Amino acid sequence: MLARQILIDGFAIRALYALGAVGFTLIFGVSGVLNLAHGGIMVIAALIGWFTAGEFGAGPYGGALVGILAGLASAYATYLLVVRPIQRSRAIPKEESEIFVLTGTLLWGIMIQTALAYKFTDNPVTMRPILPGVVTLGGVRTPRNEIMIAVVCWLVIGLVWLLVNRTRTGKTLLAASMNPRGLTLLGFELSRVHLVVWSIYGVLAGLAGVLLASFLGTGSGNAGQLTASAFSIVVVGGLGSVSGSLLAAYLVGYLETLTAYLIAPTLRPIPALILLVLVVYIRPQGLLGRR
Amino acid sequence: MCSRKTAFRSTCVAGILLTTIACLNACSGSTTKDPIRIGVIGEESSVAGASLTKAAMMAAEEINAKGGVNGRSIQVITYDNHSSAAEGVRAFQRAVSDDKAVVVLGSYLSEVVLAIEPWAARMRVPFITPGASSNDIPKRVHDDYEHNKYTFQATTMSEFVAQSVCDFSHDVLVKQFHLKNAVVMSEDAAWTKPLDARYLDCLPKAGLEVMDHIRFNPDTTDFTPIFNQIERKHPDVIITGISHVGVQPTVQWHDQQVPIPMAGQSSQATNGTFWKDTNGAADGVITRNTAVPGVALTPKTIAFVEDYTKRYGLPPAYCGYSSYDMVYVVAEAIKRAGSTDPDKLVEALEQTDYIGTSGREQFYGRDDPFTHTLKYGPGLITGVHLQWQNGKQVAIWPADVANGKIAFPSFIKLSAK
Numbered sequence: 246m247l248a249r250q251i252l253i254d255g256f257a258i259r260a261l262y263a264l265g266a267v268g269f270t271l272i273f274g275v276s277g278v279l280n281l282a283h284g285g286i287m288v289i290a291a292l293i294g295w296f297t298a299g300e301f302g303a304g305p306y307g308g309a310l311v312g313i314l315a316g317l318a319s320a321y322a323t324y325l326l327v328v329r330p331i332q333r334s335r336a337i338p339k340e341e342s343e344i345f346v347l348t349g350t351l352l353w354g355i356m357i358q359t360a361l362a363y364k365f366t367d368n369p370v371t372m373r374p375i376l377p378g379v380v381t382l383g384g385v386r387t388p389r390n391e392i393m394i395a396v397v398c399w400l401v402i403g404l405v406w407l408l409v410n411r412t413r414t415g416k417t418l419l420a421a422s423m424n425p426r427g428l429t430l431l432g433f434e435l436s437r438v439h440l441v442v443w444s445i446y447g448v449l450a451g452l453a454g455v456l457l458a459s460f461l462g463t464g465s466g467n468a469g470q471l472t473a474s475a476f477s478i479v480v481v482g483g484l485g486s487v488s489g490s491l492l493a494a495y496l497v498g499y500l501e502t503l504t505a506y507l508i509a510p511t512l513r514p515i516p517a518l519i520l521l522v523l524v525v526y527i528r529p530q531g532l533l534g535r536r
Numbered sequence: 537m538c539s540r541k542t543a544f545r546s547t548c549v550a551g552i553l554l555t556t557i558a559c560l561n562a563c564s565g566s567t568t569k570d571p572i573r574i575g576v577i578g579e580e581s582s583v584a585g586a587s588l589t590k591a592a593m594m595a596a597e598e599i600n601a602k603g604g605v606n607g608r609s610i611q612v613i614t615y616d617n618h619s620s621a622a623e624g625v626r627a628f629q630r631a632v633s634d635d636k637a638v639v640v641l642g643s644y645l646s647e648v649v650l651a652i653e654p655w656a657a658r659m660r661v662p663f664i665t666p667g668a669s670s671n672d673i674p675k676r677v678h679d680d681y682e683h684n685k686y687t688f689q690a691t692t693m694s695e696f697v698a699q700s701v702c703d704f705s706h707d708v709l710v711k712q713f714h715l716k717n718a719v720v721m722s723e724d725a726a727w728t729k730p731l732d733a734r735y736l737d738c739l740p741k742a743g744l745e746v747m748d749h750i751r752f753n754p755d756t757t758d759f760t761p762i763f764n765q766i767e768r769k770h771p772d773v774i775i776t777g778i779s780h781v782g783v784q785p786t787v788q789w790h791d792q793q794v795p796i797p798m799a800g801q802s803s804q805a806t807n808g809t810f811w812k813d814t815n816g817a818a819d820g821v822i823t824r825n826t827a828v829p830g831v832a833l834t835p836k837t838i839a840f841v842e843d844y845t846k847r848y849g850l851p852p853a854y855c856g857y858s859s860y861d862m863v864y865v866v867a868e869a870i871k872r873a874g875s876t877d878p879d880k881l882v883e884a885l886e887q888t889d890y891i892g893t894s895g896r897e898q899f900y901g902r903d904d905p906f907t908h909t910l911k912y913g914p915g916l917i918t919g920v921h922l923q924w925q926n927g928k929q930v931a932i933w934p935a936d937v938a939n940g941k942i943a944f945p946s947f948i949k950l951s952a953k
Contacts, residue, residue: 251761258758366581366582366583368582368782368783371813371817379791379792386792386793388793461758461788462783462788463757505758505761506761506764510751510753510765511751512753
């Protein structure tokens with residue numbers, strides 16, 4: 246019974262974390278950018294979605310849609326206002342550009358978090374679940390919304406996989422991650438490829454933010470934690486690897502849930518962090534990483 | 537007047553500047569019509585911490601409209617500590633050294649107040665917290681009175697919060713609903729340590745056996761494991777001690793339809809915005825609070841809540857009540873002391889006997905185990921227990937102020953025995 250409970254409870258939330266992390270790892274794979282404003286972008290989507298759903302009476306679907314669009318808009322803003330100017334700056338040596346991007350997105354994330362805290366306070370908010378009510382699943386009382394979230398997440402992750410592996414656009418993305426110089430020699434504009442991957446990322450982060458708000462609830466105070474969680478999932482799974490992120494999301498997630506159930510809820514994040522350190526020591530490229 | 541020669545120019549400018557500064561100092565020192573400055577350190581990004589500064593400004597404006605204190609107006613200077621102890625200390629130093637505040641009010645976070653307390657002692661300026669409830673704040677005053685006497689706690693301290701929950705549990709949960717056992721669920725923070733200790737002591741005396749005591753990380757976002765762990769014990773009620781978290785556990789309790797009622801202290805549920813923040817998942821949640829909108833604890837409560845709501849668009853948070861009261865208490869203390877000298881002010885504050893917005897406010901004295909915290913008890917301050925029902929906070933305890941009856945949402949299965 247306890248095992249079933251742990252299995253079912255962890256499933257949806259891990260799918261949600263995986264969804265957030267997939268976009269994060271795609272950007273790294275394709276353009277070498279670690280976006281530390283990730284949590285901030287998810288929270289923007291959640292808060293704007295909540296605000297439109299409630300204040301403008303747009304309802305859960307309208308709110309979700311506006312939230313996802315807000316996620317997309319903030320992903321573009323992050324790329325166009327922070328990342329691209331740093332990458333193109335002549336004042337920053339090429340080999341140091343990654344660390345400047347890292348710092349830039351970190352500061353951008355803090356700015357987003359502080360701005361959100363002043364506009365919406367740091368109180369978390371929740372969106373009305375799209376499917377209310379509960380069903381009993383293998384003896385475990387499970388909210389319908391949770392099942393829907395797990396299904397949506399897996400569907401979207403499947404779509405991303407198809408997009409990357411089975412379409413022309415996806416092949417361009419893969420090529421950009423393997424040999425960007427070769428791609429430019431073939432006549433592809435690298436900045437357009439980057440814009441495509443940031444668009445995919447924006448939709449994924451926006452969707453993850455909106456779903457998170459309708460499931461656990463979220464607020465500006467959670468932004469740092471969300472970034473950290475995506476970061477550790479991606480490091481454990483292997484930077485740039487989509488399937489690695491999925492595997493790591495479940496591994497890290499169940500480790501946390503097991504700790505909360507079997508040891509103490511206070512110690513919840515510790516074993517996952519130990520795993521992170523071990524991976525960095527023993528297998529720095531991550532479980533399924535290529536480099 | 538000044539020579540055009542360069543050599544003299546700088547001397548001349550410096551001379552004029554010095555004379556101006558000297559004059560300014562003399563001017564500000566010689567008149568008694570200078571405003572009395574009160575520093576207020578809030579947390580502008582949280583509902584509670586923002587209410588604290590707003591309420592203080594409102595009180596100051598009211599006092600000034602009625603002619604001020606001994607002909608002097610009150611000037612409230614606000615600061616934001618961004619929920620950080622280090623920034624709280626810096627704000628306190630700025631308030632005292634740069635802005636010449638004679639009294640500082642501040643913060644609803646015990647961690648911040650405990651950091652400022654020694655600075656109030658070092659800089660010898662009265663410091664009153666309208667919201668932080670750790671027992672250690674008044675205990676330090678008791679243990680080293682000569683140094684720490686400048687700090688006052690104008691909110692119900694954790695132990696008394698727990699006592700109030702136990703008194704409510706005895707009168708309502710045990711006597712009315714015949715509940716027999718409880719699980720205590722608290723966040724791991726400075727204010728909940730004494731709270732939990734008192735819960736474990738007084739709940740059994742009130743008639744609720746404590747089956748389990750769960751403390752969790754305040755960063756927790758997924759409460760499913762905690763609720764499942766609690767459910768497996770089959771308690772009749774969950775007694776909470778939460779403030780850093782609130783919206784998330786409430787929403788998950790509702791969405792997962794945990795069949796056990798929640799009572800205790802859930803500070804976010806005391807905010808007027810809680811219904812909207814949780815999309816109505818708050819329905820049925822019970823919490824202790826300083827006051828409840830629409831309930832006249834004293835003749836001042838309703839007018840205060842109405843004016844505040846009209847002015848700021850939402851009702852005051854729990855520490856808004858005491859922050860508002862404390863500006864009046866300080867004004868009266870300055871009148872009694874006849875000066876703003878810190879030691880005379882402390883003496884005058886100790887004599888406080890003020891009917892505020894949430895009850896009769898007096899501070900415990902030097903010989904009590906907890907010095908300079910608000911006295912608890914019937915006729916003074918007991919707090920109110922409220923339940924969220926259909927978007928409104930309904931007072932359910934004590935009986936003499938209750939304006940409604942307890943009603944639980946349909947997923948709650950009361951184990952009436």
